[in-house]
Amino acid sequence: xxxxxxxxxxxxxxxxxxxxxxxxxxxxxxxxxxxxxxxxxxxxxxxxxxxxxxxxxxxxxxxxxxxxxxxxxxxxxxxxxxxxxxxxxxxxxxxxxxxxxxxxxxxxxxxxxxxxxxxxxxxxxxxxxxxxxxxxxxx
Amino acid sequence: xxxxxxxxxxxxxxxxxxxxxxxxxxxxxxxxxxxxxxxxxxxxxxxxxxxxxxxxxxxxxxxxxxxxxxxxxxxxxxxxxxxxxxxxxxxxxxxxxxxxxxxxxxxxxxxxxxxxxxxxxxxxxxxxxxxxxxxxxxxxxxxxxxxxxxxxxxxxxxxxxxxxxxxxxxxxxxxxxxxxxxxxxxxxxxxxxxxxxxxxxxxxxxxxxxxxxxxxxxxxxxxxxxxxxxxxxxxxxxxxxxxxxxxxxxxxxxxxxxxxxxxxxxxxxxxxxxxxxxxxxxxxxxxxxxxxxxxxxxxxxxxxxxxxxxxxxxxxxxxxxxxxxxxxxxxxxxxxxxxxxxxxxxxxxxxxxxxxxxxxxxxxxxxxxxxxxxxxxxxxxxxxxxxxxxxxxxxxxxxxxxxxxxxxxxxxxxxxxxxxxxxxxxxxxxxxxxxxxxxxxxxxxxxxxxxxxxxxxxxxxxxxxxxxxxxxxxxxxxx
Numbered sequence: 001x002x003x004x005x006x007x008x009x010x011x012x013x014x015x016x017x018x019x020x021x022x023x024x025x026x027x028x029x030x031x032x033x034x035x036x037x038x039x040x041x042x043x044x045x046x047x048x049x050x051x052x053x054x055x056x057x058x059x060x061x062x063x064x065x066x067x068x069x070x071x072x073x074x075x076x077x078x079x080x081x082x083x084x085x086x087x088x089x090x091x092x093x094x095x096x097x098x099x100x101x102x103x104x105x106x107x108x109x110x111x112x113x114x115x116x117x118x119x120x121x122x123x124x125x126x127x128x129x130x131x132x133x134x135x136x137x138x139x
Numbered sequence: 140x141x142x143x144x145x146x147x148x149x150x151x152x153x154x155x156x157x158x159x160x161x162x163x164x165x166x167x168x169x170x171x172x173x174x175x176x177x178x179x180x181x182x183x184x185x186x187x188x189x190x191x192x193x194x195x196x197x198x199x200x201x202x203x204x205x206x207x208x209x210x211x212x213x214x215x216x217x218x219x220x221x222x223x224x225x226x227x228x229x230x231x232x233x234x235x236x237x238x239x240x241x242x243x244x245x246x247x248x249x250x251x252x253x254x255x256x257x258x259x260x261x262x263x264x265x266x267x268x269x270x271x272x273x274x275x276x277x278x279x280x281x282x283x284x285x286x287x288x289x290x291x292x293x294x295x296x297x298x299x300x301x302x303x304x305x306x307x308x309x310x311x312x313x314x315x316x317x318x319x320x321x322x323x324x325x326x327x328x329x330x331x332x333x334x335x336x337x338x339x340x341x342x343x344x345x346x347x348x349x350x351x352x353x354x355x356x357x358x359x360x361x362x363x364x365x366x367x368x369x370x371x372x373x374x375x376x377x378x379x380x381x382x383x384x385x386x387x388x389x390x391x392x393x394x395x396x397x398x399x400x401x402x403x404x405x406x407x408x409x410x411x412x413x414x415x416x417x418x419x420x421x422x423x424x425x426x427x428x429x430x431x432x433x434x435x436x437x438x439x440x441x442x443x444x445x446x447x448x449x450x451x452x453x454x455x456x457x458x459x460x461x462x463x464x465x466x467x468x469x470x471x472x473x474x475x476x477x478x479x480x481x482x483x484x485x486x487x488x489x490x491x492x493x494x495x496x497x498x499x500x501x502x503x504x505x506x507x508x509x510x511x512x513x514x515x516x517x518x519x520x521x522x523x524x525x526x527x528x529x530x531x532x533x534x535x536x537x538x539x540x541x542x543x544x545x546x547x548x549x550x551x552x553x554x555x556x557x558x559x560x561x562x563x564x565x566x567x568x569x570x571x572x573x574x575x576x577x578x579x580x581x582x583x584x585x586x587x588x589x590x591x592x593x594x595x596x597x598x599x600x601x602x603x604x605x606x607x608x609x610x611x612x613x614x615x616x617x618x
Contacts, residue, residue: 015553016551066395077385080332111579111580111582112273115237116387119212119232121409138384
């Protein structure tokens with residue numbers, strides 16, 4: 001549901017008990033969007049495009065990994081509490097803060113549940129100009 | 140690289156990775172497994188994760204791994220670690236997001252034959268009374284003050300509301316309530332997520348099922364538990380729902396910066412930790428105990444709702460539809476306990492993640508009827524296979540910090556299970572075995588197929604062979 005640039009993407013990676021996705025993009029904010037897209041895909045979320053909503057939030061962090069986990073955890077919380085999933089995401093990284101403006105739609109169905117976004121072996125790497133990471137979700 | 144040659148064989152059921160295997164290891168890793176299970180465990184990261192856990196600061200002894208081990212995130216599922224008091228650490232990731240996920244077993248004197256005509260109705264009534272699936276809400280919408288009381292009182296809160304008996308509480312780990320819970324250490328977000336989730340199962344591998352006792356190995360022990368061959372039992376597997384998930388999420392996030400301040404070098408950021416005697420450690424302990432009490436209350440209310448379902452369907456049709464409590468035990472929790480380690484009696488913080496407390500006979504906290512036999516240990520198998528009731532032993536006290544296995548343990552990923560098994564075919568197969576299934580989705584059912592799990596009988600044979608829990612009885616499955 002999230003529009004991600006042509007050089008971004010995600011794929012599911014095998015994990016014995018939980019779920020994992022590998023995510024890549026040529027910019028850090030695009031990596032975060034691709035991760036959100038991968039997470040919504042795992043959750044099998046369907047929305048009503050007519051019922052739109054938006055939100056602004058600010059997260060604190062100490063590095064890109066803490067921002068990534070905090071950002072995805074925020075989306076999970078808003079999915080459970082507000083039944084909202086976001087397809088337009090604007091992110092501004094500011095040293096110890098991440099400012100987000102998100103727009104999306106009301107969730108009408110969700111087939112799967114994620115308990116949490118984990119830090120297991122989480123490392124955002126930049127290889128040949130491409131950001132890449134693997135995220136494990138507790139399910 | 141870990142291989143079979145890495146291990147020092149202690150017995151046919153116990154193996155060790157010495158602390159010298161990796162420089163950062165603070166303690167050895169002890170694995171309870173047959174050679175076959177050990178070899179199979181090399182197919183995922185469970186033992187790498189155990190080695191990472193053995194690098195935690197302040198360990199009091201070996202990190203223990205159970206035969207149902209599988210790869211988790213940070214800490215292996217089936218892992219147990221004990222840290223020193225007061226300066227050892229507590230690690231939220233070594234307990235998991237589903238704080239006090241656990242199992243409750245209820246027994247009955249309802250014989251399978253008398254209940255069989257009503258089983259489908261019973262499954263339907265349980266499905267209605269015990270909400271399950273993604274995003275379900277319970278019948279309660281607690282005020283902030285009520286939620287705080289749940290977090291402080293645990294299952295005793297349900298007793299005051301007429302949804303529990305004194306026997307239910309007595310036959311629960313810690314009588315269904317951990318001391319030292321501090322709801323002020325839980326975020327408003329965690330409370331918001333929990334306030335309407337009491338009395339719900341949730342999704343994933345959580346379940347409620349009816350079983351029948353098929354084999355009893357010790358009649359006196361089974362009688363003490365109220366278990367009778369040929370009679371129905373009910374198992375409940377769930378935890379602290381969104382409240383617990385949020386508590387762990389909050390503290391794993393907070394500890395990312397704390398761990399730098401304490402200058403701990405952790406091999407995996409999911410294992411972040413804080414000293415037990417630090418402000419951060421104390422805050423998490425208070426929050427974790429509060430979430431654990433929420434989980435005890437949740438299983439208690441589910442048991443109450445299940446009893447109502449049994450009454451609705453079976454009253455007047457069977458001679459006694461009552462469900463009595465056998466035991467309620469956690470498998471994701473940290474507790475202060477006293478154990479003998481290297482010949483010395485030491486108070487430690489035992490982290491169990493996917494491992495069940497298994498206290499031996501005459502252990503403190505056991506009800507009088509279990510003092511001589513030891514604590515009941517509940518080991519659910521996968522759908523269509525056996526579940527087991529074991530008991531804790533003196534050996535488990537000495538060799539595994541009073542712990543044993545918690546289930547079968549996964550071998551297939553969820554995506555692989557869905558590739559290998561079709562949900563509708565699995566449902567038909569189970570129905571043909573007389574197993575009635577209600578699931579949130581057929582895809583979810585396929586993810587939990589028996590093929591996705593180890594053979595629980597092999598797991599149980601291992602812990603029995605190792606002496607850390609003898610078997611008492613098995614029960615077939617209805618779900």
